[in-house]
Amino acid sequence: MSNWETVIGLEVHVQLATASKLFSGAPNRFGAEANRQASAVDLGLPGVLPVLNEAVVHMALRFGLAVEAQISPLTQFARKNYFYPDLPKGYQISQLDHPIIGPGRLEIVVGDQAKTIGITRAHLEEDAGKSIHDQLPGLTAVDLNRAGTPLLEIVSEPDMRSAAEAVAYLRELHAIVRDLGISDGNMNEGSMRCDANVSIRPRGERTLGTRTEIKNLNSFRFLEKAIEFEVERQIEVLEGGGRIHQETRLYDAQRNETRSMRSKEEAEDYRYFPDPDLLPVAITPKMIAEVARSMPELPRARRQRFCEQYGLSEYDARQVAADRATAAYFETCVAIAEDPKLTANWVMGELASILNRDELGIEASPVPAAALGTLIARIRDATISSKIAKTVFDIMVAEGGEPDAIIEARGLRQMSDSGELERLVDEVIAANPAQVEQFRAGKTKLLGFFVGQVMKATGGKANPQQLNDLLRGRLDGGG
């Protein structure tokens, strides 16, 4: 165990899935042709005024309720001033004092340990446009479609102590914003972006070490790798007698390292002040009550329900209740299969490995939930064995089709004729006198050999339990 303790806080920007932008009626959609979705307000043309989008306020409140946060009765927008070509107004409308969402908390689970991570605040702000530097020599091309897109910036307390905890926190946030329907959470398209503040301190020390801020963490894996790299780097610096400088570092995924971004000659000075174009926003108890009524079931509550309703273990519940789509799939499946544990095993096992292999979301599963449910029901009612079920599953993946039809068409039904099975058992015993001798002399492991031989003779269609019983009877019975 290292003598150093890692301390991590995350700042997560979530793009809100509204129809229009934060302060203008331009569409909020990813992937349009450059500048087709930049209105006069987004361009910062003279004489325009921002008008706040009602849905954005509701989405922020949904998030606030989900993390049990204090909600400000009056919230206010401020200007954050800096110059960059993709910020046409010369300031970003953000929040400083009186953010819409105050202190809250989020429970994460790492291994078997549950832990509560404090949420400092969540505030609304507008996104900037995009600058493209590498297309035209000597020029920067600016696309302002993203300018004015609503963001919720969620700031955590420095409560995480390992890369694994940071990843668990980000995953939980990701599941919550998707379940709340406030963001698609698509990290590839930048709908969810994460910066990590990382510092280390000697174990037992109470004061925090100097932190660095790592930017550009657009996947769970990169977050984990970047933190691991940065912690190692800081340990090396400190153990080598050096000092950590408070700075912004960029994660380079290709080289798996963090690099110092050229430090600016002077400290950042954003000169925040209240935006005179926007009046304070009143958050009334009536608004909060309305949002509360429309809250969906959240991941934590769903996990609890899955444990109680289906008798699943914590571990299984965490897997199948992780996100709403997987949970919905599981529930459709289990309603037909009527065996929660077996269903959980299939969803997390066979199905998950196919989805991983083909890089598909569960919504796009080649095997619909009802079909998998039927397949599992056929294991339960002993129509097929688990082994044959895997064969049927592979056919369903490759060719589609209903399990019952596949079982019938390929003659995969388990042998139910015990007379036929007995005949095969007797044949195998007669053909292998030496093994029978050894079994009876105490080498009972050979049971597997006989099971295998009979299974082979039946094409895998024998009921394993029935076969085991028959074999034991014949072999133990002597004769």
Added chain:
Amino acid sequence: MSIDAEQVRRIAHLARIGLDADEADRYIGDLESILGMVERMRAVPTDGVAPLPHPIDLQQRLRPDVVTEADQRDLFQADAPAVAEGFYLVPRVVE
């Protein structure tokens, strides 16, 4: 409160305002007199007075979340100094 020339230059740089030496000296006086007035106001007892978030005592109206803006790219870009393939072009800036 006193302001020196270096502070004036720094503020001017942050706001991207070009100043020559004479102007910087003049602004020292202007800024000192503004800050002096703020100092005087700080002497007013404000205990028990609720903060005023905005000089107009109204609350923000909210807009329904609907798309109301049509694409006017060609119109907007007609005024831009340089555009190509729908992008606005500026001298290269890289951090």
